[in-house]
Amino acid sequence: MRSANPYLKFQSQAVAKPYFVFALILFLGQVLFGLIMGLQYVIGDFLFPLIPFNVARMVHTNLLIVWLLFGFMGAAYYLIPEEADRELHSPKLAIVLFWVFAAAGVLTILGYLLVPYAALAKLTHNELLPTMGREFLEQPTITKMGIVVVCLGFLYNIGMTLLKGRKTTVSMVMMTGLIGLAVFFLFSFYNPGNLARDKFYWWWVVHLWVEGVWELIMGSMLAFVLIKVTGVDREVVEKWLYVIIAMALITGIIGTGHHFFWIGAPEVWLWVGSIFSALEPLPFLAMVMFAFTMVKQRRRQHPNRAATLWAKGTTVTAFFGAGVWGFLHTLAPVNFYTHGTQLTAAHGHLAFFGAYAMIVMTLISYAMPRLRGIGEAPDPRSQTIEIWGFWLMVVSMVMITLFLTAAGAVQVWLQRWQVDGVALPFMATVEHLQVLFWARLVSGVVFLLGLLCYLYSFRQRARVVGAPAAIVY
Amino acid sequence: MFILHEPRRVPGDLAMWFFILAELTVFAILILAFAVTQVLKPEVFAQGRAQLDTSTGLAMTLSLLTAGLLAALAVQQVRLGRSRQGCALLLGALLVALVYVWIKVAEYAHLAGSGLGLEYSTFFTLYWVLTGFHFLHVLLGMVILGWLAWRCWQRAYRVPGLSGLESGVLYWHMVDLVWVVLFPLVYVIR
Numbered sequence: 001m002r003s004a005n006p007y008l009k010f011q012s013q014a015v016a017k018p019y020f021v022f023a024l025i026l027f028l029g030q031v032l033f034g035l036i037m038g039l040q041y042v043i044g045d046f047l048f049p050l051i052p053f054n055v056a057r058m059v060h061t062n063l064l065i066v067w068l069l070f071g072f073m074g075a076a077y078y079l080i081p082e083e084a085d086r087e088l089h090s091p092k093l094a095i096v097l098f099w100v101f102a103a104a105g106v107l108t109i110l111g112y113l114l115v116p117y118a119a120l121a122k123l124t125h126n127e128l129l130p131t132m133g134r135e136f137l138e139q140p141t142i143t144k145m146g147i148v149v150v151c152l153g154f155l156y157n158i159g160m161t162l163l164k165g166r167k168t169t170v171s172m173v174m175m176t177g178l179i180g181l182a183v184f185f186l187f188s189f190y191n192p193g194n195l196a197r198d199k200f201y202w203w204w205v206v207h208l209w210v211e212g213v214w215e216l217i218m219g220s221m222l223a224f225v226l227i228k229v230t231g232v233d234r235e236v237v238e239k240w241l242y243v244i245i246a247m248a249l250i251t252g253i254i255g256t257g258h259h260f261f262w263i264g265a266p267e268v269w270l271w272v273g274s275i276f277s278a279l280e281p282l283p284f285l286a287m288v289m290f291a292f293t294m295v296k297q298r299r300r301q302h303p304n305r306a307a308t309l310w311a312k313g314t315t316v317t318a319f320f321g322a323g324v325w326g327f328l329h330t331l332a333p334v335n336f337y338t339h340g341t342q343l344t345a346a347h348g349h350l351a352f353f354g355a356y357a358m359i360v361m362t363l364i365s366y367a368m369p370r371l372r373g374i375g376e377a378p379d380p381r382s383q384t385i386e387i388w389g390f391w392l393m394v395v396s397m398v399m400i401t402l403f404l405t406a407a408g409a410v411q412v413w414l415q416r417w418q419v420d421g422v423a424l425p426f427m428a429t430v431e432h433l434q435v436l437f438w439a440r441l442v443s444g445v446v447f448l449l450g451l452l453c454y455l456y457s458f459r460q461r462a463r464v465v466g467a468p469a470a471i472v473y
Numbered sequence: 474m475f476i477l478h479e480p481r482r483v484p485g486d487l488a489m490w491f492f493i494l495a496e497l498t499v500f501a502i503l504i505l506a507f508a509v510t511q512v513l514k515p516e517v518f519a520q521g522r523a524q525l526d527t528s529t530g531l532a533m534t535l536s537l538l539t540a541g542l543l544a545a546l547a548v549q550q551v552r553l554g555r556s557r558q559g560c561a562l563l564l565g566a567l568l569v570a571l572v573y574v575w576i577k578v579a580e581y582a583h584l585a586g587s588g589l590g591l592e593y594s595t596f597f598t599l600y601w602v603l604t605g606f607h608f609l610h611v612l613l614g615m616v617i618l619g620w621l622a623w624r625c626w627q628r629a630y631r632v633p634g635l636s637g638l639e640s641g642v643l644y645w646h647m648v649d650l651v652w653v654v655l656f657p658l659v660y661v662i663r
Contacts, residue, residue, distance in 0.1 A: 239488040247495045268591050268598050275502050275602075282495060 007370040009473040010081040012088035017371040018098050019074030020364045024455065026067035026105070027357070031448050033060040038441040042434055051113065058138050059112055064352060065136060066105045069147075071360030072181070072217055073101075073154055076174060078367045079224045080158045082473065083174075084165025089157050097153045104146040108139055130191050134202050137188045144188060151182040169238040170227070173245055174220035180213030196264035203259040210356070211255060211322075215248040215283060218318070218359045222311060225366050226291060228473075229308045231299035240290040248283035255280050258330050262339060270332040277330040281323030284355075287315040300472075304369065304377035306386040306457075310362035313394060317354025325350055325401065337416045342433070343408030350401040353393075361454070374463050376471065386457035392450025399443035407436040485639035493647045496610070500651045503606065507599050507658060514595055519663065521596025524589055529580055530660035534652060536573040537611075540566040541649040544618065544642045547625070551638060556628040559638075563622035566645070570615050577608055600659060607651055614648040617641045 004011055037056045039046045047056075081088045088094060111120045117138070124140035126132045131141045139147070155178060162171055187204040223241045227234055257273030291312050302308060325347040329338040338344070365386065369378050377383065415429040424432075483490065511518045547562035584590070584597075591601045621641045624630060630638045 239486070243488050243491045243495070246492050250495065250499065266592055268602060271506065271598060271602055275506055276499070278502060279495075279499055282498070286491075 005373040007373055007375060007471060010087045012091040013078050013081050014371060015088065015091050015094040016074040016078035016367060019070050019077065020368060020371070022102055023067045023070035023074060023360060024364070026063050026070065028451060028455070030060055030063035030067060031451055033063065035441070035444050035448060038437070038444045041437040042441065055112055055117070059109055061136055062109065062112070062138060068356050068360060070101070072178065075221050075360065075363045076158050076178060078363065079174065079221070080161050080171055083168045083171035083224070084161050086161065086165040089160035089164070093153055093157050097150050100146065101150045104143050108143045111140065129189065131189055134191070136206055137202070147185065151185070155179060155182060168234070169241055170220045170223050173216050173241060177213045177216030177220065180216065181209060184208045184213065199263045203256060207256045207259055208253070211252040211280060212249065214356060215252060216245055218355055219244045219248070219287065221359050221363050222287060222291065222315065225307060225311050225362055226294045228366060229302040229304060229311065230294045230297065232294050232297055237294065240286070244283050244286045244290065247286055251276055251279040251282060258335070261332050261335055274331045278327060281319065281327055284315070284319040284323040288319050291315040302377070304366060306383045306390070307362060307366040309387060309390055310358060310365045313390060314354060314358035314362050317350065317358055317394060321347065321350025321354035321401070337412050338408065341408045341411045341416070342404045346401045346404035346408055349404065350397060353397045368458065374460060378457065378460050382457045382460045385453055389450050389454030389457055392453055393447055396443045396446035396450060400440050400447065403436045403440040403443065407433045485643045486636050489640035489643055493643065496647060503603050504654060504658060507603055510595060510599060517594050518596045521594055521600065522660070522663070524584070525660050527660050529576060530656050533573050533576050534656045536569050536576070537649050537652050540569040541646055543569065544645050548635070548638060548642050551625060551630050551635060552632060554632070556625045556630065560622050560625035563618055563625060567615060567618045567622065570611065570618065573611060603655065604659065607655060610648050610651070614645045617644055
């Protein structure tokens, strides 16, 4: 039997560790497939027919979703016991579900890579309950069912912990977000034949996740880490959290309308979608103010500088990526020209990275030294490496965003703005964007270096020498 | 006349003020959209507005303002330690707000019955979006007033712990305030 980890308030929090480790492995995979695609943008037949572009894209986006889910689950397993002030209901269930989810995830990715997508659909009997073929939700139906089972078990586990323990605003918001995540995923099981209707159900998963309930998850994870690293009163943090979630829900839910512009829905959505989504930057702005105010009012100098940097960084990057870059093309008259161009890709990259990849890394940065039993924080050298990783990733992702934004602007000009007969077709337009795509690829390589740097920062194995006698949780 | 010697303070919870700020921002953008479109399509707006009855709008305005007054008086009563009187005033506010709901629903039914729906013209698209969004806020405000009345009946608010009551009534004043802008903009201006 292993000796107890003194840096964990509750030993069952340790189940978060495999979730975090696996999340980061999948993140690495996601970035590698991103680079393959980045190269395919400029060298069209790179790795063809071994890994066609559409497959690489599917693997890139699916790995993103799955690693974030692993990250959220790990975060919940870490913070729910601590907030509820009791051990996790069943650590064994958490470990079993980890292996089920990991196996299902790996098999699905292998399925994408080893057999053609149509063959995968046949193999998994998609015809019995057709759910395949939609962006982000390409998983075979059997995998989707596996995800539902894992989510139910996960919600049962943390729900029981919460019910029996202390109920804090942070944990209740986290729980609400996670239940919402599971509930909205159910829309992925309905796949209407009518393409316009199909789009509604699809957005009710995708949009209500990233611009709805995931913001609750992000807000609560941020609040948890800020309470820990700043020592600011829980009451103050909770008030901020209320404001953030209220704004996120007011703007996010009705803001779904910005996806109904051109899919055959009534004209009223042009107004509703434009107006409500114009305010979607607000909750992200509130998060920036929240993080910086809390750090300014801090009551203690936490030894984990890197975690504090991540917490501040995620809010700023999310504000620009999700807020500013989202607003850039959310108004209907603008979106008429920019819909589905490289501008969307620019927004998608900075938003997903800033809001969700970075919040997961914020929590990992805070929790991992404790989970590994090496202290409240890694040694200064490891933190320096981690901070290098932070800046390399953030700066290169900003560069990727700027190059894609430029590509999007040129694309709109050549392909959309010009009148009939002069406007270029898509493939001819892409020819003009080659330089920008090369620049994006180079930024992508720097991003990989940043990620490797970050992963290397976990090299420290021994406990920090001279650890304090009293451990602050 | 009361002369207040206590230091100036912001009534209610600061978080509620932030929330109200966020809500007002949403309404401000909706109102701007309405006003700008009016400038762009003056005929469509003149035709649309001709279908609305100004006196109906005025009646709704008066009922909301009366409810606001009663809610404010309720806070004053509770501040003086008269919780039950506060409760009665809040119930009065709720009742007057119900008059607004009754008129508004009748107006909606009339317009919908005349085929002047969401898709009829740009004016009516914006009319329904703007007033409909406000209507939902009135309903939420009424739920809050009801809750406050119940809490007052239980004598749950005692000086200085009036933050919850003040925050709830503040929200209702926000709903009032928005309508005071909506009424001239939607019904009156030509």
